Amino acid sequence: MRILRVVGTCLVAAIPTLILATLIVFMLQRLIPGDPAVAIAGEYATPENLERIREELGLNQPLIMQYLTWIGNAFTGDLGTSFQTGESITALVMQRLPLTALLTLMALLVAILVGLPTGVIAAQKVDTAFDRFLTTGATFGIAIPNFWLGMMLIIVFALNLGWFPGPGGVSLQDDPAGALRALVLPALALGLVGGAEICRQVRSAMVESLSTDYVRTHRAKGLSNRSIVWKHALKNSSLPFATIVGLQVSRLIGGAVVVEAVFGLSGIGSLAVEATNQRDYGVIQAVVFVAAVIVLLTNLIVDVSYRLLDPRIR
Amino acid sequence: MSLLTVEGLRVHFGHGDTQVQALHDVDLTIEPGEIVGLVGESGSGKTVTSLALMGLLDPRSSRIEGRAVLDGKELWDEKGERKTPRHEIPMAMVFQEPMTALDPVFTVGYQLMETLKVRRGMDKRAARAEALSLLDAVGISDPKARMKAYPHELSGGMRQRVMIAIALACDPKLLIADEPTTAVDVTIQAQLLDLIKKLSRERGMSVLFVTHDLGVVSETCDRMITMYAGRVVERGPVKEVLAAPGHPYTAGLLAALPSPESRGGRLATIPGRVPPPGDVVEGCIFRPRCPYAQDECRTEQKLIALTDTREVRCIRSREIDFEGVAS
Numbered sequence: 001m002r003i004l005r006v007v008g009t010c011l012v013a014a015i016p017t018l019i020l021a022t023l024i025v026f027m028l029q030r031l032i033p034g035d036p037a038v039a040i041a042g043e044y045a046t047p048e049n050l051e052r053i054r055e056e057l058g059l060n061q062p063l064i065m066q067y068l069t070w071i072g073n074a075f076t077g078d079l080g081t082s083f084q085t086g087e088s089i090t091a092l093v094m095q096r097l098p099l100t101a102l103l104t105l106m107a108l109l110v111a112i113l114v115g116l117p118t119g120v121i122a123a124q125k126v127d128t129a130f131d132r133f134l135t136t137g138a139t140f141g142i143a144i145p146n147f148w149l150g151m152m153l154i155i156v157f158a159l160n161l162g163w164f165p166g167p168g169g170v171s172l173q174d175d176p177a178g179a180l181r182a183l184v185l186p187a188l189a190l191g192l193v194g195g196a197e198i199c200r201q202v203r204s205a206m207v208e209s210l211s212t213d214y215v216r217t218h219r220a221k222g223l224s225n226r227s228i229v230w231k232h233a234l235k236n237s238s239l240p241f242a243t244i245v246g247l248q249v250s251r252l253i254g255g256a257v258v259v260e261a262v263f264g265l266s267g268i269g270s271l272a273v274e275a276t277n278q279r280d281y282g283v284i285q286a287v288v289f290v291a292a293v294i295v296l297l298t299n300l301i302v303d304v305s306y307r308l309l310d311p312r313i314r
Numbered sequence: 315m316s317l318l319t320v321e322g323l324r325v326h327f328g329h330g331d332t333q334v335q336a337l338h339d340v341d342l343t344i345e346p347g348e349i350v351g352l353v354g355e356s357g358s359g360k361t362v363t364s365l366a367l368m369g370l371l372d373p374r375s376s377r378i379e380g381r382a383v384l385d386g387k388e389l390w391d392e393k394g395e396r397k398t399p400r401h402e403i404p405m406a407m408v409f410q411e412p413m414t415a416l417d418p419v420f421t422v423g424y425q426l427m428e429t430l431k432v433r434r435g436m437d438k439r440a441a442r443a444e445a446l447s448l449l450d451a452v453g454i455s456d457p458k459a460r461m462k463a464y465p466h467e468l469s470g471g472m473r474q475r476v477m478i479a480i481a482l483a484c485d486p487k488l489l490i491a492d493e494p495t496t497a498v499d500v501t502i503q504a505q506l507l508d509l510i511k512k513l514s515r516e517r518g519m520s521v522l523f524v525t526h527d528l529g530v531v532s533e534t535c536d537r538m539i540t541m542y543a544g545r546v547v548e549r550g551p552v553k554e555v556l557a558a559p560g561h562p563y564t565a566g567l568l569a570a571l572p573s574p575e576s577r578g579g580r581l582a583t584i585p586g587r588v589p590p591p592g593d594v595v596e597g598c599i600f601r602p603r604c605p606y607a608q609d610e611c612r613t614e615q616k617l618i619a620l621t622d623t624r625e626v627r628c629i630r631s632r633e634i635d636f637e638g639v640a641s
């Protein structure tokens with residue numbers, strides 16, 4: 001039952017961050033120039049009209065009340081209605097979120113599948129040609145912008161080789177299998193850079209683990225190299241690994257906005273772009289809120305895994 | 315037949331111009347059941363000798379020459395590459411630093427059991443039972459509970475006992491103990507020494523006991539080897555050597571030993587320090603620090619037999635009466 005206690009501890013520890021993050025998201029809307037009421041009613045609305053809209057939105061209440069109302073609604077699944085279309089924002093988000101979630105997960109998978117093995121192998125071959133090749137590659141990899149990589153992948157694998165569909169026309173709801181296929185290139189565009197970063201972190205963590213006294217003890221015991229590297233050294237490197245994977249999640253969510261634009265995917269990133277163009281405050285706020293909750297959840301998972309992976313952390 | 319025979323062991327570190335020689339033709343033998351002390355100040359080459367025998371020196375930065383046979387098995391070939399897989403060699407090692415020598419993220423039980431699986435091909439149940447009995451054998455109370463403990467939950471002395479249990483799990487005929495009691499306090503030190511002696515006696519296990527403390531040697535060992543700057547400078551039965559050292563360096567170490575009367579007072583120490591590998595010393599390696607050095611010491615010294623059982627690397631050994639201690 002250690003796990004329940006650990007999750008409980010981490011949840012409690014996450015509460016202040018949650019309050020702070022949602023406060024920032026909430027204030028963001030107040031800080032964006034322009035009056036939401038004007039944005040809804042139009043430039044030429046009568047004062048009475050504006051007043052009525054403000055009242056409807058609760059904009060004339062004290063800020064703290066507005067925040068409490070908003071957060072209460074948000075956590076019970078009501079993200080408000082879009083100024084532009086009058087639709088439920090929750091419905092809008094739920095329609096777009098699955099695609100982005102899948103894209104981000106696939107990208108994370110790409111990043112880990114690329115970064116973890118290469119990092120572990122490089123650590124065993126420190127200062128050999130292979131290691132230098134990999135570290136140099138990773139250094140360049142980190143510097144590649146998502147959109148450029150995305151376009152290159154489209155040109156080579158979609159347009160020239162035709163292995164994957166080109167940009168646009170993906171619907172997870174109508175054609176899940178096709179969507180999965182169409183998400184391969186975007187996931188690569190989004191995840192490869194993260195893979196380079198994970199590779200570097202894993203390499204340096206593994207180099208350190210492999211030079212410790214306890215690894216020497218394991219060798220003295222006669223454990224196989226495979227067991228020493230992939231079990232003992234890797235588990236001892238899991239804290240830096242969990243940290244970098246956690247960081248990647250926030251990076252991937254940010255990167256999804258760009259990659260969705262490049263590949264014409266209608267996920268939550270492109271929803272944010274559309275909402276910004278239309279000054280649809282409620283939608284922007286909702287998207288940022290969802291992103292913040294995902295990042296906080298990720299941190300929570302990282303935090304819990306720290307405590308489960310390293311018995312010294314209480 | 316000796317359990318361990320080492321002939322002409324040399325270790326080089328580094329490559330090309332920066333290469334240095336850390337061990338110079340070290341010979342040693344250990345008989346079954348015998349406890350041999352390997353003594354010398356810090357930097358004498360005791361740990362390098364131990365690690366070389368264990369095959370734990372990094373092959374990327376070191377080179378081994380010479381011959382070593384343990385229990386009839388060649389440890390490495392002419393190129394210095396391991397000949398017999400490590401888990402088939404009946405040798406184990408306990409390290410100096412108990413705080414870092416155990417894996418922090420695995421339980422004591424796990425680390426013991428995995429050793430038993432690799433070394434003795436045990437299945438999980440057999441390994442569990444044997445792990446419990448090993449923890450008991452090294453004097454750990456409530457072994458069942460300790461199996462689930464992580465190293466950081468144990469004291470230094472306890473961890474060293476766990477290290478000894480892990481070493482025993484290898485079913486060694488030779489145990490190399492590299493300053494196993496340096497990092498623990500005096501009472502624990504005495505307990506660990508007794509434990510190692512007892513285990514050696516009960517199991518007929520030979521021990522190469524590495525220490526810089528001649529007091530520990532006189533309490534624990536049958537024979538002793540004094541090392542200096544990567545060379546053996548003296549060897550013989552502990553009682554004889556300590557009663558009348560044959561080499562000025564052994565005599566110096568002995569004089570530096572705190573006697574019961576002088577405890578707490580200042581120790582006599584040998585002025586100077588051990589020359590690191592790569593330092594060039596003409597003639598006898600100990601000459602720069604030797605109070606008895608003369609012209610004849612300018613030639614390189616060989617190990618010469620003093621008696622049937624004693625050897626010493628000092629040309630003046632027979633002329634000088636070094637002060638010993640009665641025991």
Ligand SMILES: Nc1ncnc2c1ncn2[C@@H]1O[C@H](COP(=O)(O)OP(=O)(O)O)[C@@H](O)[C@H]1O
Nearest residue numbers: 327336355356357358359360361362363590591
């Ligand atoms: N991996 C290494 N590379 C270079 N020099 C080393 C290495 N390991 C030990 N040495 C040197 O070899 C000498 C003997 O060291 P060591 O065997 O650790 O001495 P001690 O007798 O204190 O155990 C020291 O001068 C040390 O600096």
Ligand code: SF4
Nearest residue numbers: 598601604611628629
């Ligand atoms: S040979 Fe000479 S210098 Fe060397 S230890 Fe003997 S007396 Fe001292």
Ligand SMILES: [Mg+2]
Nearest residue numbers: 360361492493
């Ligand atoms: Mg040492």
